[in-house]
Amino acid sequence: MPSITENPVTIADYKGDVHPDWCPGCGDFGVLSVLQRALAEMGIPANEVMIVSGIGCSSNLPGFINTYGLHTLHGRSLPIAQGFKLANHAMNVIACGGDGDGYGIGVGHFIHAMRRNIDMTYVVMNNSIYGLTTGQTSPTSGLNMKTKSTPFGNPEMPLNPIALALSAGCSFVARGFSGNPKQLVEIYKAAVKHKGFAYIDTFSPCVTFNKVNTAQFYRDNTYEIEGENHDKTSKAAALERALETDRIGTGIFYVQERPQYEEFEKEVLEQPLVQHELGLSKDLQHKLIEQFV
Amino acid sequence: MSEKKNVIVRIAGAAGDGIASTGELFGKTCSRMGLHVMAYNAYQSAIRGGHVWLQLNVGEEKTRCHGEQPDVALLLNKTSPEVHIPDMKSGGIVFYDISKIKEDLSVIRDDLQYYGLDFKELCDFPGVSPVMVNVLLAGALIQTVGLDTGVSLEFFKEKFTKKGDEIVEVNQKVFNAGVAWAKANAKSGLSLKGDGKKRMFMTGNDAIGMGLLAGGLKSYAAYPMSPATGILHYLSTQAKKAKIIVKQTEDELAAANFAIGAGHAGVRAATATSGGGYCLMVEAVGLAGMLEVPVVLINVQRGGPSTGLPTKQEQADIKLVMGGNGDFPRIVIAPKDVEDAFFQSARALNLAEKYQCPVIILSDLFLSEHYQTVDPFDFSKVTIERGKFMKELPAGAARYKRYEVTEDGISPRLMPGAAGHMYCSGSDEHDENGELISDVLAGLPRAIDVRMKMHPKRMRKEETMLKENDINLPEIVGPKDAKLTLLGWGSTFDYIEEACETLRADGLSVNHLHFTDLYPMDREKLVEVFNSCNEIVAVENNMSNQMSKLILAETGFELKRFINRFDGEPFTGEYIVNAVKKKELAHA
Numbered sequence: 001m002p003s004i005t006e007n008p009v010t011i012a013d014y015k016g017d018v019h020p021d022w023c024p025g026c027g028d029f030g031v032l033s034v035l036q037r038a039l040a041e042m043g044i045p046a047n048e049v050m051i052v053s054g055i056g057c058s059s060n061l062p063g064f065i066n067t068y069g070l071h072t073l074h075g076r077s078l079p080i081a082q083g084f085k086l087a088n089h090a091m092n093v094i095a096c097g098g099d100g101d102g103y104g105i106g107v108g109h110f111i112h113a114m115r116r117n118i119d120m121t122y123v124v125m126n127n128s129i130y131g132l133t134t135g136q137t138s139p140t141s142g143l144n145m146k147t148k149s150t151p152f153g154n155p156e157m158p159l160n161p162i163a164l165a166l167s168a169g170c171s172f173v174a175r176g177f178s179g180n181p182k183q184l185v186e187i188y189k190a191a192v193k194h195k196g197f198a199y200i201d202t203f204s205p206c207v208t209f210n211k212v213n214t215a216q217f218y219r220d221n222t223y224e225i226e227g228e229n230h231d232k233t234s235k236a237a238a239l240e241r242a243l244e245t246d247r248i249g250t251g252i253f254y255v256q257e258r259p260q261y262e263e264f265e266k267e268v269l270e271q272p273l274v275q276h277e278l279g280l281s282k283d284l285q286h287k288l289i290e291q292f293v
Numbered sequence: 294m295s296e297k298k299n300v301i302v303r304i305a306g307a308a309g310d311g312i313a314s315t316g317e318l319f320g321k322t323c324s325r326m327g328l329h330v331m332a333y334n335a336y337q338s339a340i341r342g343g344h345v346w347l348q349l350n351v352g353e354e355k356t357r358c359h360g361e362q363p364d365v366a367l368l369l370n371k372t373s374p375e376v377h378i379p380d381m382k383s384g385g386i387v388f389y390d391i392s393k394i395k396e397d398l399s400v401i402r403d404d405l406q407y408y409g410l411d412f413k414e415l416c417d418f419p420g421v422s423p424v425m426v427n428v429l430l431a432g433a434l435i436q437t438v439g440l441d442t443g444v445s446l447e448f449f450k451e452k453f454t455k456k457g458d459e460i461v462e463v464n465q466k467v468f469n470a471g472v473a474w475a476k477a478n479a480k481s482g483l484s485l486k487g488d489g490k491k492r493m494f495m496t497g498n499d500a501i502g503m504g505l506l507a508g509g510l511k512s513y514a515a516y517p518m519s520p521a522t523g524i525l526h527y528l529s530t531q532a533k534k535a536k537i538i539v540k541q542t543e544d545e546l547a548a549a550n551f552a553i554g555a556g557h558a559g560v561r562a563a564t565a566t567s568g569g570g571y572c573l574m575v576e577a578v579g580l581a582g583m584l585e586v587p588v589v590l591i592n593v594q595r596g597g598p599s600t601g602l603p604t605k606q607e608q609a610d611i612k613l614v615m616g617g618n619g620d621f622p623r624i625v626i627a628p629k630d631v632e633d634a635f636f637q638s639a640r641a642l643n644l645a646e647k648y649q650c651p652v653i654i655l656s657d658l659f660l661s662e663h664y665q666t667v668d669p670f671d672f673s674k675v676t677i678e679r680g681k682f683m684k685e686l687p688a689g690a691a692r693y694k695r696y697e698v699t700e701d702g703i704s705p706r707l708m709p710g711a712a713g714h715m716y717c718s719g720s721d722e723h724d725e726n727g728e729l730i731s732d733v734l735a736g737l738p739r740a741i742d743v744r745m746k747m748h749p750k751r752m753r754k755e756e757t758m759l760k761e762n763d764i765n766l767p768e769i770v771g772p773k774d775a776k777l778t779l780l781g782w783g784s785t786f787d788y789i790e791e792a793c794e795t796l797r798a799d800g801l802s803v804n805h806l807h808f809t810d811l812y813p814m815d816r817e818k819l820v821e822v823f824n825s826c827n828e829i830v831a832v833e834n835n836m837s838n839q840m841s842k843l844i845l846a847e848t849g850f851e852l853k854r855f856i857n858r859f860d861g862e863p864f865t866g867e868y869i870v871n872a873v874k875k876k877e878l879a880h881a
Contacts, residue, residue: 017728018728021732021733045712046715047710047711047712047713047715048710050558050709050710052554060729060732062717063717063719063728063729068709068710068715068716068717069715069716069717069718069727070554070557070717070718070719071718071719071720071721071729072550072580072584072720073550073577073580073720075546076546076547076550076576076577076580078547079514079542079546079547079548079550079551079554080550080551080553080554080557081554082540082551082554083512083514083540083550083551083552083553083554083555083556083558083562084554084555084557084558084709085554086512086538086540086555087511087512087538087554087555087558087559087560087562088558088559088560088708088709088710090710091558091709091710108543108544108546108547109543109546109547111543112543112547265538267533267536268532268533268536268537268538269538273511273512273537273538273555273558273560274558274559274560274684274708274710276536276560278509278511278561278677278679279507279509279675279677280506280507280535280672284534285507285672287534288503288506288531289669289670292493292494292495292499293325293491293492293493293494293669
């Protein structure tokens with residue numbers, strides 16, 4: 001008997017006690033199960049995972065998975081997740097939320113988190129609508145789309161989050177679709193493994209409030225970029241695909257090997273901060289005083 | 294004049310003229326001789342060209358106040374004479390740069406001694422630059438005030454060694470030229486004798502930063518905002534030595550939430566800002582209250598509202614830090630002076646962990662940015678107490694409940710990462726396990742039951758703080774049975790003390806009631822304190838008496854007489870004395 005199978009991590013370890021209260025057919029179910037599968041397949045013990053979310057339907061995810069979780073404020077999952085990660089970098093930190101949370105109210109944090117490149121994963125469940133507030137326009141709602149807050153059509157151009165991520169210096173940029181779990185699980189695994197800030201825009205259709213960007217819409221309009229020999233080390237190639245208008249690519253757009261933020265704090269982060277002993281040495285106390293004398 | 298125990302010095306010029314470095318040289322010369330210094334920095338929101346000045350009150354005994362009229366002034370630019378000469382004490386001494394100030398100053402006032410120094414003539418040697426005129430004048434100043442110029446020469450050595458011996462030497466040469474000139478030309482009769490005890494010369498922001506380090510701070514996040522930025526600067530320079538993370542974030546929303554993330558992970562975390570930035574942090578403070586995360590938030594108040602008076606003084610953010618949606622437990626502490634700022638910062642980290650709630654430190658521009666001498670802090674008085682924090686659960690423990698309802702309102706806190714006890718914390722109302730009751734369960738009997746348990750559980754922490762005597766009552770300084778009590782809070786301590794001393798010397802019966810812990814308030818004990826006083830006058834560095842209103846709201850005790858200042862300047866002892874005398878006359 002190989003001893004390695006003694007305590008294997010299984011998908012059951014990640015099953016939460018609480019049944020999700022999402023609408024039947026919601027894309028978020030697919031995201032949740034793919035995430036559970038990816039983490040289990042990677043053999044990461046569930047207690048070494050912290051999932052931080054914002055506010056919105058998809059931000060309820062941490063309550064439905066058996067890991068450590070933080071369900072925070074609308075748009076603020078990223079700063080909380082980053083503060084957490086630098087305090088205990090032994091944990092795998094995953095932030096998640098919706099498109100309103102990440103591209104609307106939290107877009108400032110999104111941009112800076114990408115250029116900062118702390119070693120964590122960010123999953124945006126993008127449904128191009130505000131679901132929990134019952135159907136208003138979102139930053140990724142299409143031009144002219146009719147919603148409760150834009151009954152005469154959305155007058156604003158939708159944000160292109162993949163292009164934004166590429167220009168903001170994100171070191172891992174990907175897009176997936178909850179209806180394509182086979183591809184999504186590989187993307188999530190690569191993202192969690194990536195050293196640095198890994199971002200995945202994940203189409204997660206809203207069955208109740210978005211009648212345009214349905215699961216069928218994504219099945220009809222997406223294609224897997226790896227099937228076309230996409231060079232994920234080329235930012236120009238990634239940007240070209242991100243700017244396509246006639247079809248929507250899914251897969252890993254861009255991966256850049258560059259030092260993660262923690263590398264710049266090497267001396268401080270030799271041990272996770274949570275393991276540091278508190279209090280100053282006599283010698284340091286003396287030095288702090290002397291500086292002002 | 295030789296028996297004078299203190300000398301007030303003012304250094305004025307344009308931003309960029311070296312006011313701060315001259316002040317540091319002068320201040321450190323004093324502090325190393327064992328003299329006491331209290332300084333106040335008046336500046337504008339401009340990096341170059343604005344008019345700035347620094348006033349230092351140097352004494353053989355502790356100086357409580359930066360003082361009113363200067364004995365000696367050092368004027369470096371054209372704007373200086375009209376601003377500062379009218380403020381001088383009669384008979385005072387003025388040193389100035391004749392390349393910038395060409396007019397006949399005796400036209401403004403003829404009861405002062407004026408000494409113009411010519412940098413070109415006095416410093417005609419290689420390696421000098423006209424920007425060093427402040428060093429020349431500093432030499433004249435330090436010689437004239439009667440300080441030990443050798444201490445200053447030593448200071449140049451330390452300050453510029455890294456830049457090379459040449460820089461040290463040229464600074465010393467310019468300085469000596471000023472000393473020699475003053476010896477030959479300026480006679481003051483001033484002399485100050487220090488007690489030889491070396492003291493620190495530092496700001497409140499430095500003390501806050503050092504206090505946080507002493508208290509075990511591990512993660513600090515901030516967005517630059519005057520007058521709180523000094524804490525960021527201080528901690529950034531210490532980060533590697535003290536092995537802490539210091540992160541400048543994209544905004545104050547991120548700073549507060551970054552600190553909450555770190556606090557939740559299990560390290561001691563803090564952030565600092567001024568009122569405008571704190572406005573952005575308010576949602577995060579409520580989050581910390583709901584998630585029961587220990588975090589310290591420092592609000593260094595400045596003149597408001599809105600952008601207000603970015604470089605001026607006010608104590609007007611009590612309403613702000615008492616704000617936020619809904620009810621959640623919190624502690625508000627306003628340190629009374631630089632030394633107190635050190636100890637309160639360390640204490641705040643303990644209280645935050647013990648009560649698993651936000652602790653707010655209310656400093657202000659005056660306390661945070663003025664330099665003063667302080668005795669080296671006694672680190673042995675700082676203890677680190679982590680409350681009900683656990684890195685692991687004891688073997689065989691029952692299923693862990695992050696928000697277990699307890700009598701004192703504090704639930705045992707398990708560091709995320711421990712195996713087998715995963716929990717989710719939420720900003721929504723939740724049960725003892727952290728499970729949300731806000732969505733499909735909202736309004737159902739079970740959810741109502743949970744709400745009625747969890748909300749009082751959190752709020753009960755404020756009662757526990759009072760029961761366990763973790764909140765200090767205001768201190769009474771002076772005779773208990775005084776006819777008049779001056780009530781103050783936070784950074785006004787020394788000013789009110791100085792005023793009390795002067796008023797007592799003038800025959801008035803007066804004492805001082807001072808709050809450093811502002812919230813929560815113990816209603817019964819406070820009313821007893823107030824009732825033991827005769828006539829109380831509240832001294833507030835704001836217009837609307839925010840502390841007095843908090844006292845009224847929390848205890849039902851109404852203060853009726855006030856001394857306010859909201860012109861952007863800190864109080865001075867003299868200001869309070871004059872106001873009291875005027876009020877006492879009106880009252881008689």
